[in-house]
Amino acid sequence: MECDACRSKLLEYLDGDLTGPAQGELEAHLTQCPGCREELQGIQDTLSLIARMPAPEPPEAFWQQYLRELRQKVAAPSWPARLQQWLAGFTRRPIPALAVGIALVLVVFLTWNTLTVQPPAPPVASLDLTEQLALSQDLDLLQEMDLLESLELLEDWDVIESRDIPDRQRAA
Amino acid sequence: MKEADLALIARLRQGDQSAFDTLVRQHQKALFRLAYRMTRNADDAKDISQEAFLRAYRGLEAFDGRSSLSTWLYRITVNLCLSHLKQHRAAGEGAMPENYADPSARPLEDLQERERLRALSEAVAALPPQQQATLLLRVHHGLPYREIAEIMESPEGTVRVNYFHAVAKLRTQLKDLRDDV
Numbered sequence: 478m479e480c481d482a483c484r485s486k487l488l489e490y491l492d493g494d495l496t497g498p499a500q501g502e503l504e505a506h507l508t509q510c511p512g513c514r515e516e517l518q519g520i521q522d523t524l525s526l527i528a529r530m531p532a533p534e535p536p537e538a539f540w541q542q543y544l545r546e547l548r549q550k551v552a553a554p555s556w557p558a559r560l561q562q563w564l565a566g567f568t569r570r571p572i573p574a575l576a577v578g579i580a581l582v583l584v585v586f587l588t589w590n591t592l593t594v595q596p597p598a599p600p601v602a603s604l605d606l607t608e609q610l611a612l613s614q615d616l617d618l619l620q621e622m623d624l625l626e627s628l629e630l631l632e633d634w635d636v637i638e639s640r641d642i643p644d645r646q647r648a649a
Numbered sequence: 650m651k652e653a654d655l656a657l658i659a660r661l662r663q664g665d666q667s668a669f670d671t672l673v674r675q676h677q678k679a680l681f682r683l684a685y686r687m688t689r690n691a692d693d694a695k696d697i698s699q700e701a702f703l704r705a706y707r708g709l710e711a712f713d714g715r716s717s718l719s720t721w722l723y724r725i726t727v728n729l730c731l732s733h734l735k736q737h738r739a740a741g742e743g744a745m746p747e748n749y750a751d752p753s754a755r756p757l758e759d760l761q762e763r764e765r766l767r768a769l770s771e772a773v774a775a776l777p778p779q780q781q782a783t784l785l786l787r788v789h790h791g792l793p794y795r796e797i798a799e800i801m802e803s804p805e806g807t808v809r810v811n812y813f814h815a816v817a818k819l820r821t822q823l824k825d826l827r828d829d830v
């Protein structure tokens with residue numbers, strides 16, 4: 478057996494994957510070739526060093542906190558669940574639902590307007606509309622908006638939120 | 650799949666909170682260590698392993714039970730690690746290993762061993778991510794090629810080749826290091 482052939486089989490040999498004549502041939506070569514023996518030793522050292530690569534051993538308190546956080550994440554409703562809850566709220570609370578309904582119609586209208594009318598309607602127009610909408614604030618609208626925004630169904634919610642923009646601009 | 654896995658999955662599907670706790674307790678250390686060794690960052694390892702549990706839990710309905718729970722969790726974790734590495738390597742961030750405190754580790758024998766481990770850690774981090782994951786699953790998690798193939802969703806032959814290449818590369822780099830000293 479040549480050294481190259483021997484060395485290409487050393488890992489398989491260490492894995493115990495070489496059997497029968499192949500194993501015998503390799504072992505015979507190893508007994509008479511110091512170079513390949515050294516290579517075998519080198520691979521064994523490498524593997525044992527890899528096995529010694531440290532990793533943290535967090536204390537029990539870490540794992541308790543870890544599990545607590547995970548339970549919270551699991552309990553936090555996922556996307557579809559949030560949507561379901563929101564839709565359920567729609568039927569349970571008709572008044573805020575009405576406000577949200579109006580908002581939806583407005584958004585669809587505004588989106589349609591923006592897409593079809595050139596140039597797009599200035600944001601000022603939407604401010605007026607949303608001023609009116611603001612009257613129904615007491616109807617949980619703001620809470621619903623948070624949900625709606627994350628739905629990403631209606632990117633144009635920004636338009637309605639734009640009531641805040643002048644403040645931000647002032648700040649900037 | 651193992652009986653215990655089947656029973657645990659049944660309980661999870663019924664929304665049993667304690668079953669989720671059991672799942673986490675059983676696999677948290679393995680997933681955390683794998684993610685730590687891949688990302689070399691304890692915070693990332695925590696986030697990634699928690700995300701893996703969350704995805705497993707939410708994807709429970711889709712779990713077909715062809716692989717074991719452990720294989721499935723490893724697969725999710727490896728995929729999260731691979732995309733994490735892709736993002737961070739693309740951003741040109743060379744992950745620097747943290748100074749971790751490992752209370753269970755015996756004090757390193759000497760400076761040379763410490764130096765070799767540091768060099769090894771760099772060399773492992775520089776491996777192609779697929780080879781890196783394969784190496785870690787094989788050496789640290791002691792998994793057979795067949796299971797690593799399931800985790801990596803690659804043929805067993807590819808897994809063996811990845812493993813051999815990784816070890817050969819590290820062996821050469823450590824040899825060069827010793828020759829330099």
Ligand SMILES: [Zn+2]
Nearest residue numbers: 480483510513
């Ligand atoms: Zn030889």
